[in-house]
Amino acid sequence: MRSLTRDMDGEVAIVTGASSGIGAATARALADEGMAVALAARRADRLESLAADIDDGPGEALVVPTDVTDRDAVDDLVAETVEAFGGLDTLVNNAGVMLLQRVADADPDDWRTMVEVNLLGLMHASKAALPHLRGGGDLVQVSSVAGRTTSQTAAGYNATKWGVNGFTDALRKEETENGVRTTIVEPGAVDTELQDHIPDEEVRERLEGWVESMDALQPDDIAAAVLYAVGQPRHVSVNELMVRPTDQR
Numbered sequence: 567m568r569s570l571t572r573d574m575d576g577e578v579a580i581v582t583g584a585s586s587g588i589g590a591a592t593a594r595a596l597a598d599e600g601m602a603v604a605l606a607a608r609r610a611d612r613l614e615s616l617a618a619d620i621d622d623g624p625g626e627a628l629v630v631p632t633d634v635t636d637r638d639a640v641d642d643l644v645a646e647t648v649e650a651f652g653g654l655d656t657l658v659n660n661a662g663v664m665l666l667q668r669v670a671d672a673d674p675d676d677w678r679t680m681v682e683v684n685l686l687g688l689m690h691a692s693k694a695a696l697p698h699l700r701g702g703g704d705l706v707q708v709s710s711v712a713g714r715t716t717s718q719t720a721a722g723y724n725a726t727k728w729g730v731n732g733f734t735d736a737l738r739k740e741e742t743e744n745g746v747r748t749t750i751v752e753p754g755a756v757d758t759e760l761q762d763h764i765p766d767e768e769v770r771e772r773l774e775g776w777v778e779s780m781d782a783l784q785p786d787d788i789a790a791a792v793l794y795a796v797g798q799p800r801h802v803s804v805n806e807l808m809v810r811p812t813d814q815r
């Protein structure tokens with residue numbers, strides 16, 4: 567039996583949405599493998615404190631405060647990372663917002679925010695990273711179970727995550743011959759800050775109750791899934807991983 571993970575020591579990653587939840591856990595997990603990790607999100611104070619933790623371990627961190635809705639900032643994030651660490655091996659597109667509301671009650675500005683962060687931000691970052699990933703690199707897209715199924719109040723969020731899955735599978739077909747691996751990670755309920763931003767109080771409380779009703783995943787559970795995919799030997803491409811709490815229906 568071959569060993570599960572390849573040696574990632576010295577490789578370079580970018581993680582967007584690294585200031586909390588799944589992104590912070592993933593950045594830490596990659597750094598624990600000895601990777602140099604650029605931490606991107608808007609809350610610079612959170613990134614600085616994560617970077618201090620990472621710098622105490624085997625990895626290295628670079629803080630690049632970034633709003634993924636700003637295309638120039640995304641280009642700068644990739645350029646700064648490559649300049650600081652000499653290349654780029656893995657991009658984890660994880661930044662996301664989930665502003666659940668029924669279509670009839672929805673604020674179209676919330677739809678716009680979700681499209682700009684969850685979908686367009688991810689598309690721009692993917693394009694910016696591609697030239698560096700060619701020849702053997704990983705593009706990891708944090709989608710959702712909501713990228714494969716739908717539910718009431720999630721229409722806008724579903725649209726962005728289904729978009730992520732479609733974009734990524736088409737991109738996979740374009741880039742296989744260039745050695746780029748794509749992985750779509752589709753978490754179920756994870757205990758993070760994501761639901762705190764839901765604008766509709768009734769929807770927020772219902773979702774909080776639903777998450778509390780089960781033994782929800784922790785951010786480290788999804789970080790482990792990312793590590794599983796990135797850690798495969800280069801001829802193995804894990805294209806899709808759906809990870810739910812065992813008791814999620």
Ligand SMILES: NC(=O)c1ccc[n+]([C@@H]2O[C@H](COP(=O)([O-])OP(=O)(O)OC[C@H]3O[C@@H](n4cnc5c(N)ncnc54)[C@H](OP(=O)(O)O)[C@@H]3O)[C@@H](O)[C@H]2O)c1
Pocket residue numbers: 582583584585586587588589606607608609610632633634635660661662663664683708709710711752753754755756757758759760761
């Ligand atoms: N929690 C779940 O149950 C669950 C399930 C399925 C999928 N997901 C997906 O997992 C990803 C991470 O979410 P999470 O659960 O870890 O929630 P979280 O703790 O709220 O993390 C979201 C991250 O996205 C960042 N972000 C939001 N807007 C941004 C922007 N404009 N520019 C840059 N970064 C931005 C936030 O950082 P700043 O606010 O500092 O910018 C934060 O670091 C999301 O894509 C989410 O859709 C989560």
